[in-house]
Amino acid sequence: MASQPRQIFILTGAGISAESGLGTFRDRGGLWARFDPLTLATPEAFAADPDTVLDFYNHRRRGVIAAAPNAAHAALARAEAGLAARGGRLFLCTQNVDDLHERAGSAAVVHMHGELLKARCTACAAVSERRAGIPRDDPCPHCGAAALRPGGGWFGAVPQHLDRIDAALAGSDLFVAVGTSGAVYPAAGYVRQARALGIPTCELNLEPSDNARIFDAARYGPASAIVPDYLSELGL
Template sequence: MTRTVFVLTGAGISAESGLGTFRDRDGVWARFDPMRLATPEGFAADPVLVHEFYNHRRRDARAAAPNPAHAALARLEAGLAARGGRLFLCTQNIDDLHERAGSRHVVHMHGEVLRARCTACGTETVWHEDLGVETPCPHCGRRETMRPDVVWFGEMPKQLDVIDEALAEADLFVAVGTSGAVYPAAGNVAQARAFGIPTLALTLEAADNAGLFEATRLGRASETVPAFVDEVLSAKV
């Protein structure tokens, strides 16, 4: 039977590539104040500080390399497509490790650190270098208008209508390395259950919403995700 698999990934999948998680005891938000660094109000109050924070994160993302979990999901996308199926890959991560591992279709619901957006003209553009207050918009030329194209606290995640539609059509919902604490992504498992879709969590330790999953496999993403992909492509699940 053709399978449509919906995979949601979180910070845990990129942790093995050296990128920090956010909500662990030693995660990013345990060391930095998100209200100062990841809100529109924080950006308005101190854009220099926010730009400095995201410039570091942009450099870290560029220096990181995909790990076996990213590669396995790229293999799953290709394998499902070859037999008439589909992988819908939705990530909460703002890095590009899925794409660099070979995934062709990725929905970044929280935006992308390697993109920038002009608050004056709305133009979004690929951006791999440092960004600052004086950086002119490459489209309209205005300064003091450029910001990272990431979703901050208090802002609406991207492509929610596309995500909801894909979830309703899925045969299987899988969450990889998610904390289960950030909504609306944390609510996807409840939506899947309401649709009668089987649910599986692949995570290093139980997420906040672990009780909503029908099955959970604990372990490193670099081990659990390739094993899961092998099972799907051999039609064992």
């Protein structure tokens, strides 16, 4: 790369947390290969059987709490601080609902699919912390309605913060996707947006994603190895 990037857009997916023991979704043996998302992760499923849906999300929540950030999460947190120190910015957009980026030290994380350790009120839409789980009749602390649902995005729902994400991508001079499947939109389309804007793109993944051919460059291997190495080459 001719010059060091100052505005880096990082998109992370389930692959970055896989080495922390959190399963991916669409890979062989992934979460949606073992469970039907239509019966566990939709508004209709929650309305039909809230107890089963809450049990499923509470089980996943316990898994997230038991997991620890890995070297890839830590490297991104260091890169964020390093870029800020030289007047730049790392915009970290994640498809993940875990909090491993935050626990690794990343200060500003945009969760486009919500957060598993939070709950959302079905009455007023307020979001609140729920690390210990969501009891069936736990009331919303904001409006008092006993109508809390998991804070992670429902399957097929429109992601959050899209305007903010689009603006950050347009202002970037490097786009990097880490551990993504390249199969979930709109996130899978960000590499095309970047290319259309003339922004260099790179994929860091265990193996080629569904849209790997679109990237300008790629590195393949465990995230805990290739992410720190790649960022080090950028002086981060």
